[in-house]
Amino acid sequence: MNEANGSPRHCFIHFEQSMCSGCGLCVKRCPTRAIRVRNGKATIKNSLCIGCGECIRICESGAITASTSELNSLNSDKITIALVSPVLYSQFPGVLPRDVLQGLKNMGFTHAVDMSYYFEMFQWATAEYISRNRKTGESPWPLISPVCPVVLRLIVCRFPSLLPHVHPIMRPVALMARDVMTQFKVHYGVDDQDIVLYYINPCPSKMGIPKKELETAGTSADLHSTGALGINDIYGELSRQIKHFEKNDKIPFAQAGFEFEQCTSGGGLLWSMTGGEAEATGLDKILAVAGLNETITYLEKIELGLFNDLEYIEFRTCREGCIGGALNAIDKYLAKSAALKMAKTLGVGTRLNRERVLRLYDNNWFFPKTTPQALKTMGIQKERTFSFDELRMIEKIVGIIDGKNCGACGSPDCRTFAEDLIREEAAPDDCVYLKIRGITMDDILMRVKPEQDKD
Amino acid sequence: MPVIHKSYHVTKNDFIHAGEASIHVKNLLxxxxxxxxxxxxxxxxxxxxxxxxxxxxxxxxLSVDVSQSKVVIEVTDKGPGIADVELAMQEGYSTAKDEYREMGFGAGMGLPNIKKNSDEMTISSEPGSGTHVTMVFFCKG
Structure with missing residues (x-):
């Protein structure tokens, strides 16, 4: 793992240097311009990585993987609990969700908890928040869904002025982790450290997130003891388990001991696809946007003051939603077909008692300790900004290069290369346009130095 | 005082690219x-x-001059001009065509919104000779 800028921040992505061909595909693809090719190998500035997984998808040599947790507590004496994103069910066409959960238990998890219960909690609370704030006129509109963590980090990194738009209800996974931890601690009469939670999901950006970031990202502190597993990490073993008990007599699903241990509804499966959250919330003025480029375009437009007649926008940076996450095991369109069929089989409806949700809402159960604005100060960084003179120099350097954004220098485009020159992270020789003309850094500085020399 | 100057051409009826100049300016800032x-x-x-x-x-x-103390945007067109500038500055007053309104634009909030969100705004217009709008934004501190 590279620490290009010496940042201590954990990275979502791991680059295996020995496998990297230095082709630069990932450099061009990265939405926050965090990757460079240096000395023939890709390196990443961890502080700029938002964990979108685009580099994993585009890498042809398999050198890029997500940093996931080790699944090493299954055979220990700890109580190991799988927190299951409904995307998992879509990976097993034709298999009932409860059988998938049973497969996890057969793998050694003490409990497998489905997430759709918390989706319902979240959507009730969201509808309530919006109807209350619509009346008072509070909140900037539209609210931005906090569900996709990549979107949150994208906002911190590139659109910090939109932080007040982030919907302040805790994300479903945070509600789940907190609730499961609390209830099982009481049930077993044990402490935090005796319980290990593993979040099984398709998203590289949920892997081992620093605790502080979680607290502020509308997530609970209890998640610090949560590991994260990519669906593709457990797919092989889980398939074997499911096949095994499907062949033999089916094991009857154990009676659910807790309300939240009930299995998914069709609604949970819809959540794994783009539009599912929007649909479930039941709001009128709501939009669902999926895809990284589409998300960026919309965020740009919200910054221009557009869409303030809408109440809520669901963003997912993956095409088709979480079902298209980088760490899934099967193709997203196959998964989508399977999820739609299963949603039809299970039926869509709400199971929760609204009165109870309202009581929790009034007790601030849904609200994180800190606001999303606090994200600004920790973990994810904005790109380094430039002084007025530096920016003028960068503009001029781009003119001197007069290149074609070829990327041969290892930076994504000529402008970023010019920025890297100013940051002293690149040399003029890296650029073929400068090299063939024999232009050195001294030449450049001579030509671009601001008129009034300050040194 | 050093100034970064940028200028953008905006095309009539081009709703697809409308906003791109503003996005550039925004990202520059x-x-x-x-x-x-x-x-x-x-x-x-x-x-x-x-x-x-x-x-x-x-x-x-649409041209922009960015300096350390302020941002100045000047917008010039050779369009039909505005007959009654005072009226055009009122919220809700609009001469937008119905087809634009159907697209969700032309609510008569454009100029008032500029007035509200800028620190200084001047507008000059003569029917037949186009409109010129200048807006100034002062940087804090």
Whole structure:
């Protein structure tokens, strides 16, 4: 793992240097311009990585993987609990969700908890928040869904002025982790450290997130003891388990001991696809946007003051939603077909008692300790900004290069290369346009130095 | 005082690319680490002005001068001009065509919004000879 800028921040992505061909595909693809090719190998500035997984998808040599947790507590004496994103069910066409959960238990998890219960909690609370704030006129509109963590980090990194738009209800996974931890601690009469939670999901950006970031990202502190597993990490073993008990007599699903241990509804499966959250919330003025480029375009437009007649926008940076996450095991369109069929089989409806949700809402159960604005100060960084003179120099350097954004220098485009020159992270020789003309850094500085020399 | 100057052409009826100039300006200010409230105000005003060019002004120019103390946006067009500027500055007053209104634009909030979000605004217009809008945003501190 590279620490290009010496940042201590954990990275979502791991680059295996020995496998990297230095082709630069990932450099061009990265939405926050965090990757460079240096000395023939890709390196990443961890502080700029938002964990979108685009580099994993585009890498042809398999050198890029997500940093996931080790699944090493299954055979220990700890109580190991799988927190299951409904995307998992879509990976097993034709298999009932409860059988998938049973497969996890057969793998050694003490409990497998489905997430759709918390989706319902979240959507009730969201509808309530919006109807209350619509009346008072509070909140900037539209609210931005906090569900996709990549979107949150994208906002911190590139659109910090939109932080007040982030919907302040805790994300479903945070509600789940907190609730499961609390209830099982009481049930077993044990402490935090005796319980290990593993979040099984398709998203590289949920892997081992620093605790502080979680607290502020509308997530609970209890998640610090949560590991994260990519669906593709457990797919092989889980398939074997499911096949095994499907062949033999089916094991009857154990009676659910807790309300939240009930299995998914069709609604949970819809959540794994783009539009599912929007649909479930039941709001009128709501939009669902999926895809990284589409998300960026919309965020740009919200910054221009557009869409303030809408109440809520669901963003997912993956095409088709979480079902298209980088760490899934099967193709997203196959998964989508399977999820739609299963949603039809299970039926869509709400199971929760609204009165109870309202009581929790009034007790601030849904609200994180800190606001999303606090994200600004920790973990994810904005790109380094430039002084007025530096920016003028960068503009001029781009003119001197007069290149074609070829990327041969290892930076994504000529402008970023010019920025890297100013940051002293690149040399003029890296650029073929400068090299063939024999232009050195001294030449450049001579030509671009601001008129009034300050040194 | 050093100034970064940028100028953009805005094309009549081009709703697809409307807003791109404002996005450029916004990102320029962001890379200079301007206060996010200032960036937001510039973005909103720039976009309203761009939409005015797209809907009313015919082709026009949006130019921006960025210096350390202030951001100045000038918008010039050779369109039909505004007969009664005072009336046009009122919220809800609009001469937008129905087809624009059906697209959700032309609510008569453009100029008032610019007025509200800029620190200084001047508008001059003569029927037949186009419109010129200048907006100034002062940087804090």
């Amino acid at each position: 962001k890379s200079l680490n301007y206060d996010s409230d200032l960036v937001r105000r510039v973005a909103i005003c720039g976009y309203e002005a761009e939409m005015n060019l797209v809907m009313h002004g015919g082709d026009g120019e």
